[in-house]
Amino acid sequence: xxxxxxxxxxxxxxxxxxxxxxxxxxxxxxxxxxxxxxxxxxxxxxxxxxxxxxxxxxxxxxxxxxxxxxxxxxxxxxxxxxxxxxxxxxxxxxxxxxxxxxxxxxxxxxxxxxxxxxxxxxxxxxxxxxxxxxxxxxxxxxxxxxxxxxxxxxxxxxxxxxxxxxxxxxxxxxxxxxxxxxxxxxxxxxxxxxxxxxxxxxxxxxxxxxxxxxxxxxxxxxxxxxxxxxxxxxxxxxxxxxxxxxxxxxxxxxxxxxxxxxxxxxxxxxxxxxxxxxxxxxxxxxxxxxxxxxxxxxxxxxxxxxxxxxxxxxxxxxxxxxxxxxxxxxxxxxxxxxx
Amino acid sequence: xxxxxxxxxxxxxxxxxxxxxxxxxxxxxxxxxxxxxxxxxxxxxxxxxxxxxxxxxxxxxxxxxxxxxxxxxxxxxxxxxxxxxxxxxxxxxxxxxxxxxxxxxxxxxxxxxxxxxxxxxxxxxxxxxxxxxxxxxxxxxxxxxxxxxxxxxxxxxxxxxxxxxxxxxxxxxxxxxxxxxxxxxxxxxxxxxxxxxxxxxxxxxxxxxxxxxxxxxxxxxxxxxxxxxxxxxxxxxxxxxxxxxxxxxxxxxxxxxxxxxxxxxxxxxxxxxxxxxxxxxxxxxxxxxxxxxxxxxxxxxxxxxxxxxxxxxxxxxxxxxxxxxxxxxxxxxxxxxxx
Numbered sequence: 300x301x302x303x304x305x306x307x308x309x310x311x312x313x314x315x316x317x318x319x320x321x322x323x324x325x326x327x328x329x330x331x332x333x334x335x336x337x338x339x340x341x342x343x344x345x346x347x348x349x350x351x352x353x354x355x356x357x358x359x360x361x362x363x364x365x366x367x368x369x370x371x372x373x374x375x376x377x378x379x380x381x382x383x384x385x386x387x388x389x390x391x392x393x394x395x396x397x398x399x400x401x402x403x404x405x406x407x408x409x410x411x412x413x414x415x416x417x418x419x420x421x422x423x424x425x426x427x428x429x430x431x432x433x434x435x436x437x438x439x440x441x442x443x444x445x446x447x448x449x450x451x452x453x454x455x456x457x458x459x460x461x462x463x464x465x466x467x468x469x470x471x472x473x474x475x476x477x478x479x480x481x482x483x484x485x486x487x488x489x490x491x492x493x494x495x496x497x498x499x500x501x502x503x504x505x506x507x508x509x510x511x512x513x514x515x516x517x518x519x520x521x522x523x524x525x526x527x528x529x530x531x532x533x534x535x536x537x538x539x540x541x542x543x544x545x546x547x548x549x550x551x552x553x554x555x556x557x558x559x560x561x562x563x564x565x566x567x568x569x570x571x572x573x574x575x576x577x578x579x580x581x582x583x584x585x586x587x588x589x590x591x592x593x594x595x596x597x598x599x600x601x602x603x604x605x606x607x608x609x610x611x612x613x614x615x616x617x618x619x620x621x622x623x624x625x626x627x628x629x630x631x632x633x634x635x636x637x638x
Numbered sequence: 639x640x641x642x643x644x645x646x647x648x649x650x651x652x653x654x655x656x657x658x659x660x661x662x663x664x665x666x667x668x669x670x671x672x673x674x675x676x677x678x679x680x681x682x683x684x685x686x687x688x689x690x691x692x693x694x695x696x697x698x699x700x701x702x703x704x705x706x707x708x709x710x711x712x713x714x715x716x717x718x719x720x721x722x723x724x725x726x727x728x729x730x731x732x733x734x735x736x737x738x739x740x741x742x743x744x745x746x747x748x749x750x751x752x753x754x755x756x757x758x759x760x761x762x763x764x765x766x767x768x769x770x771x772x773x774x775x776x777x778x779x780x781x782x783x784x785x786x787x788x789x790x791x792x793x794x795x796x797x798x799x800x801x802x803x804x805x806x807x808x809x810x811x812x813x814x815x816x817x818x819x820x821x822x823x824x825x826x827x828x829x830x831x832x833x834x835x836x837x838x839x840x841x842x843x844x845x846x847x848x849x850x851x852x853x854x855x856x857x858x859x860x861x862x863x864x865x866x867x868x869x870x871x872x873x874x875x876x877x878x879x880x881x882x883x884x885x886x887x888x889x890x891x892x893x894x895x896x897x898x899x900x901x902x903x904x905x906x907x908x909x910x911x912x913x914x915x916x917x918x919x920x921x922x923x924x925x926x927x928x929x930x931x932x933x934x935x936x937x938x939x940x941x942x943x944x945x946x947x948x949x950x951x952x953x954x955x956x957x958x959x960x961x962x963x964x965x966x967x968x969x970x971x972x973x974x975x976x977x
Contacts, residue, residue: 345754347738347741347744347756347758348738348739348741349739350735350738351735352734352735352738355731355734358728358729358731359728360728360855361700361701361926362700362701362702363701363702363726363727363728363729364729365729365731365734367734369738383738385729385734385737385758387702387726387729387765388702389697389698389699389702390697390702390703390704390724390726392694392697392704395691395694395704395706395724396689396690396691398724398767399686399687399689399691399708399722400687400688402686402687403762404762404763405686405769413772413773413774413775414770414771414772415684415770415771415773416768416769416770416771417686417768417769417770417771418766418767418768418769419686419724419766419767419768419769420762420763420765420766420767421762421765421767422762423741423742423743423759423760423761423762423765424743424759426726426759426760426762426765426767427757427758427759428737428757428758428759428760428765429755429756429757429758430744430755430756430757430758431753431754431755431756432753432754432755432756433752433753434752434754435752436752446924448902448924449902449923449924450901450902450923451900451901451902451903451904451923452901453939561790562789562790562791562977563787563788563789563790564790565790565931565932565933567932584788584789584790584933584960585787585788587700587931591931591932592904592926592930592931592932592935593904593906593930593931593932593935593936593937594904594923594937595932596931596932597932598932598933598958600792600956600958601955601958604955604956605955608948608954608955609947612947615947616940616943616944616947617939617943619937619939619940621923638901
């Protein structure tokens, strides 16, 4: 999936153009609710076996996930909508040997020299499918999971001034949660590094998507102290000290706290960003995080070099980004005849 | 996974930092060999059930794949190595309803308001695992599939001249397959579009990774006619007509043949590329193809704009790319004290 930038008020960027993460998003919304571990019985909340498949909303062949619109007929004959998210689960190392021994059937497909391929059919207990149900589902839920067409926009500086900037200003997304962090009213205990300079300072915190249990999906965010820089488009050579601080101190703080050196980090900005207060992403290089694709991510080192080369680089150059069909900004570009 | 550029002589770029694609790569090497469809019997080439697991070489939680080093003991007691690649298969739309009805067990994990999650255990016939075997495997095979640490390189122009360029020249990778296409000695029937101009022309062909059966993973490659441009590093304003032809004619040819408009295409170069004859990638925007990450991909539209801004942009600017620990170029950077 391409990353369709989606202006959001919330920090949690899970689901950014990532089919499976959207499923996780649903769970996150649900929270750690009651009923965990309970067995479904006659009083189970959802009759999975009697669901009728209406349509496939979306699937991900790469991630082995499917988003399904189903329907259930109630006792009085009325149909109710449901969204089902099915996702095959990763292999567990300790069960692989068992899997090879206990397969129920093995079909040779191809053999040539030292290579051969098979279809292996595992016993049920070794082939779990994670199933998430939204029931009853509204039209809004169905739309949320429906595959959206994505359009590439090539935004000139004039487009930015005439279309994007007025749109951002009209939306007035709340970024109070950013100010709460900067003012230590929230998440103060999560701060990894801080530079308090009002012009060239920033705060480094773990992103909500990262649970800090393992390093392979390391994800941190640097939030700048100053409040007058919305995005990449505002940057000039004036901001070089700030950007260099983030690059240098961010790397130092991460190797010190987590032992991950700078050569193992992907450090970048999004354009369009999810919220318009300048921030920089730090992700583990080996982690294929959503939003690292060339049509959304800009390496901080490249941004710095471009500004050294030309202070008004980001007020001259066209920038490319993708928008999903349901995003309001796409409508603005369409109305302006730019798509 | 990050895309570790891997200089290769072959066209098939499957496996570019993509765990699962590496499995496909193995198959590609094996070709459409004999034995397809045969049932494994007493004389089957590989005794899958008696494999002992030595170690997990690599796994991909996102793609539900595992690369395993296994061992088999022969009749005379000698141990032989094997590589096993296990990959769960994507959901088939027409079998989802059956899957929901025929599950062998369903465990409720969590229920909260309209959200609930389950563990669903499907019957064997609905939970195929694609299994690829390399047997007997050499140490080289094991190394190929072993997870490699990835290092980010920030290559200055001086680094390019002093380290990368001499390395490329010393390797003399064969790109005869490219010349065969340009000279119509191979794949002439696969050409989608051609501009025969010796300076500003190119040939557009489907990439080997794309089977052309569906559009969601559309992947084409433009190969330039001229043979003196190795990569992004060689480009100057002199090449603008060539690059503009590729962008314009490539988009026109793809919408004409496949009905996919330019706004649905990601058009980019790799740096480092897999082979040093200038080529441009065209992939479906909605397809998360390997090698689209910001540390490897450069949008053709950005390249054109940068060259318009400054003809020697790519002879000035540092460029970032990732190298796997086993790549010879990394050793060169290490020897030069640049990593």
